[in-house]
Amino acid sequence: MGRPPCCDKSNVNKGLWTAEEDAKILAYVSTHGTGNWTSVPKRAGLKRCGKSCRLRWTNYLRPDLKHESFTPQEEELIVKLHGAIGSRWSIIAAHMPGRTDNDVKNYWNTKLRKKLYEMGIDPVTHKPISQILADCGTMGLPKPSSSSNTTTQYQIPNNTRISCLNRDLRNAFMSKSEPSMIHQNEIPNITTIKPEMETTQDGLWNNPTWNLVAQIQAIKLVAEASKFNNQETIQAHYFNERTPSTLFTNHNEEIQNTAPSPFPCQPSQIQNSHSFNWSDFLLEDAFVPPPQEDFQVFSATESSSNQLSDDIFSPNPQFEFVSGENGSCNGVEEMNSRLITHHDYTEEGYDAMGGQMSDIFGASSDNSFVEAILDRDSEMLWEFPDLVDDP
DNA sequence: AATGAGTCCAACCGCCGCAGG
DNA sequence: GCCTGCGGCGGTTGGACTCAT
Numbered sequence: 449m450g451r452p453p454c455c456d457k458s459n460v461n462k463g464l465w466t467a468e469e470d471a472k473i474l475a476y477v478s479t480h481g482t483g484n485w486t487s488v489p490k491r492a493g494l495k496r497c498g499k500s501c502r503l504r505w506t507n508y509l510r511p512d513l514k515h516e517s518f519t520p521q522e523e524e525l526i527v528k529l530h531g532a533i534g535s536r537w538s539i540i541a542a543h544m545p546g547r548t549d550n551d552v553k554n555y556w557n558t559k560l561r562k563k564l565y566e567m568g569i570d571p572v573t574h575k576p577i578s579q580i581l582a583d584c585g586t587m588g589l590p591k592p593s594s595s596s597n598t599t600t601q602y603q604i605p606n607n608t609r610i611s612c613l614n615r616d617l618r619n620a621f622m623s624k625s626e627p628s629m630i631h632q633n634e635i636p637n638i639t640t641i642k643p644e645m646e647t648t649q650d651g652l653w654n655n656p657t658w659n660l661v662a663q664i665q666a667i668k669l670v671a672e673a674s675k676f677n678n679q680e681t682i683q684a685h686y687f688n689e690r691t692p693s694t695l696f697t698n699h700n701e702e703i704q705n706t707a708p709s710p711f712p713c714q715p716s717q718i719q720n721s722h723s724f725n726w727s728d729f730l731l732e733d734a735f736v737p738p739p740q741e742d743f744q745v746f747s748a749t750e751s752s753s754n755q756l757s758d759d760i761f762s763p764n765p766q767f768e769f770v771s772g773e774n775g776s777c778n779g780v781e782e783m784n785s786r787l788i789t790h791h792d793y794t795e796e797g798y799d800a801m802g803g804q805m806s807d808i809f810g811a812s813s814d815n816s817f818v819e820a821i822l823d824r825d826s827e828m829l830w831e832f833p834d835l836v837d838d839p
Numbered sequence: 840a841a842t843g844a845g846t847c848c849a850a851c852c853g854c855c856g857c858a859g860g
Numbered sequence: 861g862c863c864t865g866c867g868g869c870g871g872t873t874g875g876a877c878t879c880a881t
Contacts, residue, residue: 463874464849486866502867503850538869549869554848557871 461495465504469494473505507550514546518555526552527560531574 461469476492482505486498494501507513518526522544529540535556537549544552556571564571570580 462851464876484866497851499852499867500850506868507849535870550849553870558847 459495460489460497460500462500465508469496470504470509473501473509477505477509507548510548512546513548518547518559522547523560526556527564530556530560530571 472492472494473488476488480491482502485502488494488498488501489496492501496504525543526540529543533539535553537553537556541547541549541552561571564574565577568577569575570577573580
């Protein structure tokens with residue numbers, strides 16, 4: 449037995465709203481304000497479901513809504529936030545004054561997703577389609593075949609189903625209007641995809657735990673940032689290369705203040721929005737390991753009550769990380785490997801559920817930040833004297 | 840001009856979390 | 861702790877509109 453209907457479905461109007469109905473809603477709200485939507489239809493003299501009234505108000509009649517087209521800056525923000533948190537439209541819309549979640553969702557579904565496809569980017573994962581196809585090949589689909597000296601072509605039988613795509617997206621993906629990415633070659637029944645994007649750090653993206661860390665970090669960043677309503681503030685937090693960041697909960701102010709943005713776009717790319725490159729939104733750029741001259745500081749908490757981490761991969765502990773560059777660390781690769789494959793310390797007797805990362809790295813167990821980095825062999829690679837002296 | 844395909848978006852639907860009783 | 865009502869959310873759809881043939 450499901451929940452009973454919220455209103456008498458047989459006695460309510462459905463479909464498009466008339467100007468008269470809109471006027472009644474506006475008159476009602478201007479007098480009584482919003483709230484208690486279930487009583488609105490009766491009190492406003494409308495034959496509508498209360499839910500429908502609320503939706504009409506929030507998505508269309510609210511005076512603070514923008515009704516003009518999305519700007520390139522808004523496009524960038526949507527793509528960037530979608531890359532970070534996925535289809536959490538309400539959160540994304542909250543960062544865009546005058547836009548509703550429905551606006552953003554529709555715009556994504558009808559324009560941006562298609563645009564990313566045309567760029568050779570999978571809008572779900574924000575990874576190059578070429579890489580996804582390559583991954584499919586490793587799962588039993590036809591393997592890539594080398595067709596020239598310079599490119600690799602991935603062949604998909606025409607009957608391969610792209611079941612995750614809706615009707616519009618299927619149309620876009622299979623459209624004949626994008627010869628630069630998809631074209632028929634001379635082989636019958638074969639669609640040849642010629643990737644525009646080179647494959648990326650396979651070792652990272654093929655590693656589910658690194659993806660996990662990246663996702664948790666991204667969601668946390670946006671969740672933290674969603675505390676702000678001012679778009680300029682949001683953009684400063686997301687896009688500035690150097691920002692005093694409250695996004696990171698690391699205890700060390702110095703590290704926070706020198707933390708580069710975890711997002712792929714550099715400020716110049718954002719500010720020169722007329723010349724931005726959609727490939728900037730490829731997510732792997734956001735979470736690749738830093739260059740050798742950089743190091744990363746990992747901290748971890750056991751905030752199992754934190755729904756963000758639970759949502760992603762319970763019961764893993766939640767990891768956060770910040771990057772620093774005021775030193776060098778030749779052990780970055782080893783460090784990443786060690787973090788990602790944290791079964792290596794469970795084998796050493798640590799409890800993967802309860803052990804803190806600081807335990808792993810040999811720092812004091814009651815701190816939630818890393819004071820030192822050890823390599824696989826527990827050799828000291830980097831130490832943070834300030835932190836050790838001043839926890 | 841007629842028709843069908845494609846596009847877009849307002850609105851609906853079902854589910855979920857939360858608050859209050 | 862359970863139930864109920866409400867608001868919010870994300871996925872989906874109906875139909876108006878546009879474009880190509």
